[in-house]
Amino acid sequence: xxxxxxxxxxxxxTPGEPxxxxxxxxxxxxxxxxxxxxxxxxxxxxxxxxxxxxxxxYRASGVPDRFSGSGSxxxxxxxxxxxxxxxxxxxxxxxxxxxxxxxxxxTRLEIK
Amino acid sequence: xxxLQESGPGLVKPSETLSxxxxxxxxxxxxxxxxxxxxxxxxxxxxxxxxxxxxxxxTYYNPSLQSRVIVSVDTSKNHFSLKLSSVxxxxxxxxxxxxxxxxxSGSYRPFDSWGQGTLVSVSS
Numbered sequence: 605x606x607x608x609x610x611x612x613x614x615x616x617x618t619p620g621e622p623x624x625x626x627x628x629x630x631x632x633x634x635x636x637x638x639x640x641x642x643x644x645x646x647x648x649x650x651x652x653x654x655x656x657x658x659x660x661x662y663r664a665s666g667v668p669d670r671f672s673g674s675g676s677x678x679x680x681x682x683x684x685x686x687x688x689x690x691x692x693x694x695x696x697x698x699x700x701x702x703x704x705x706x707x708x709x710x711t712r713l714e715i716k
Numbered sequence: 717x718x719x720l721q722e723s724g725p726g727l728v729k730p731s732e733t734l735s736x737x738x739x740x741x742x743x744x745x746x747x748x749x750x751x752x753x754x755x756x757x758x759x760x761x762x763x764x765x766x767x768x769x770x771x772x773x774x775t776y777y778n779p780s781l782q783s784r785v786i787v788s789v790d791t792s793k794n795h796f797s798l799k800l801s802s803v804x805x806x807x808x809x810x811x812x813x814x815x816x817x818x819x820x821s822g823s824y825r826p827f828d829s830w831g832q833g834t835l836v837s838v839s840s
Contacts, residue, residue: 703776703778
């Protein structure tokens with residue numbers, strides 16, 4: 605199985621400040637088509653997860669442009685340029701490179 | 717608008733079989749663009765992928781659950797189902813259904829639509 609490791613696991617952020625979450629995979633997520641099969645999801649309290657970023661760097665429909673994803677191979681980063689109160693939640697990275705699909709442990713973003 | 721809705725018993729006894737159905741509306745489950753998936757989340761914990769099914773019946777399962785899991789699809793009813801046998805308290809979780817696409821000739825699609833989730837508790 606591909607192991608996904610996120611850091612930090614807890615992220616207190618002042619509104620308006622940037623935030624960054626790291627995700628590392630135990631194997632390369634680069635697929636034969638040249639894309640990295642790495643997604644980012646956020647789960648807000650009491651809700652189902654929702655996709656933010658797919659294939660490492662593509663913003664999902666309706667996602668604000670303050671969210672960006674980068675990285676390749678085994679190292680990936682989710683960045684929020686200016687955190688807003690509505691960004692509170694648990695952020696997960698997920699690999700879709702091969703079954704079984706695996707998720708990171710989750711990073712809890714909170715507002716200071 | 718696409719909607720996925722999980723349904724099934726909220727309480728299952730230990731050693732019995734958990735059965736859930738995901739009803740899909742707003743899209744055909746026979747779409748060649750998607751796999752249909754089950755994902756679960758124990759209370760206060762992270763996400764665990766259970767398995768996927770394509771409309772043709774092709775399945776992928778998490779090896780950690782493979783001996784106890786069956787995912788099936790009924791294209792005539794536009795729904796797919798999960799059966800998890802020999803459950804224990806460790807199977808208590810919110811179970812989500814979702815759609816995505818990977819590992820084939822088509823374009824990759826993330827889990828872009830999820831059901832609201834249904835809590836299944838395993839207890840006598």
